[in-house]
Amino acid sequence: MSAPKASAASPGVSPAEKAAIYDYIIPATAPWSRVIHRGQILRIVDLEGQQAVDTLFYNAHDYRERYSAQDTLLAQEQAYITTGSRLISNEGNLMAAVTADTAGYHDTSAGACSCEANTVRFGHHTRYMHACRENFLLELSRYGMTKRDIVSNINFFMNVPIRPDGELAIVDGVSQPGDYVDMRAEMDVLCVISNCPQVNNPCNGFRPTPVRVQIWDPPASSK
Numbered sequence: 161m162s163a164p165k166a167s168a169a170s171p172g173v174s175p176a177e178k179a180a181i182y183d184y185i186i187p188a189t190a191p192w193s194r195v196i197h198r199g200q201i202l203r204i205v206d207l208e209g210q211q212a213v214d215t216l217f218y219n220a221h222d223y224r225e226r227y228s229a230q231d232t233l234l235a236q237e238q239a240y241i242t243t244g245s246r247l248i249s250n251e252g253n254l255m256a257a258v259t260a261d262t263a264g265y266h267d268t269s270a271g272a273c274s275c276e277a278n279t280v281r282f283g284h285h286t287r288y289m290h291a292c293r294e295n296f297l298l299e300l301s302r303y304g305m306t307k308r309d310i311v312s313n314i315n316f317f318m319n320v321p322i323r324p325d326g327e328l329a330i331v332d333g334v335s336q337p338g339d340y341v342d343m344r345a346e347m348d349v350l351c352v353i354s355n356c357p358q359v360n361n362p363c364n365g366f367r368p369t370p371v372r373v374q375i376w377d378p379p380a381s382s383k
């Protein structure tokens with residue numbers, strides 16, 4: 161595996177300079193969504209470390225345009241999301257750019273957990289455990305979207321090394337308490353998050369925890 165090295169924190173907007181216009185703690189296991197306007201910075205903070213944050217993006221004005229993991233990885237020729245990653249839509253447009261990342265790298269290959277996948281991986285007794293797919297369904301339904309609108313997502317703070325033989329593994333997370341990732345919206349995007357409830361593998365350290373989302377307006381000079 162040749163994951164990119166953790167990059168130094170270089171937030172697009174310093175919280176010390178300017179107060180966030182939005183600041184919210186997503187409870188453990190819960191969904192969340194909000195429109196991030198073009199130029200705004202979205203920060204996701206892994207408050208306690210080792211918490212997977214399953215994330216989708218849609219064009220806020222046309223939900224048929226949405227994040228494409230395949231196009232994003234193809235464009236950057238790199239298997240992980242980190243500082244400098246450009247998040248590309250299924251129509252080839254730039255949706256958001258990662259401007260800072262203290263955790264190092266993030267998966268966008270392993271998808272979101274579901275009740276169905278849980279039963280295959282962990283046994284039928286997990287069939288009724290809450291999963292990311294249910295979070296996405298609940299949140300997307302607020303915007304008139306359904307199962308058909310769930311596409312491959314980003315798993316912020318989830319550690320999925322690609323083995324030399326090509327196998328994807330879900331192993332202990334590398335994020336520390338307080339690690340964060342910043343993204344600048346390059347179009348008006350609807351961001352939909354599932355704060356992953358999985359307790360059957362190490363993606364959340366077997367203990368789902370809250371995460372924080374903050375939004376800053378762009379610096380006045382760039383408006």
Ligand SMILES: [Zn+2]
Nearest residue numbers: 273292356358
């Ligand atoms: Zn999950």
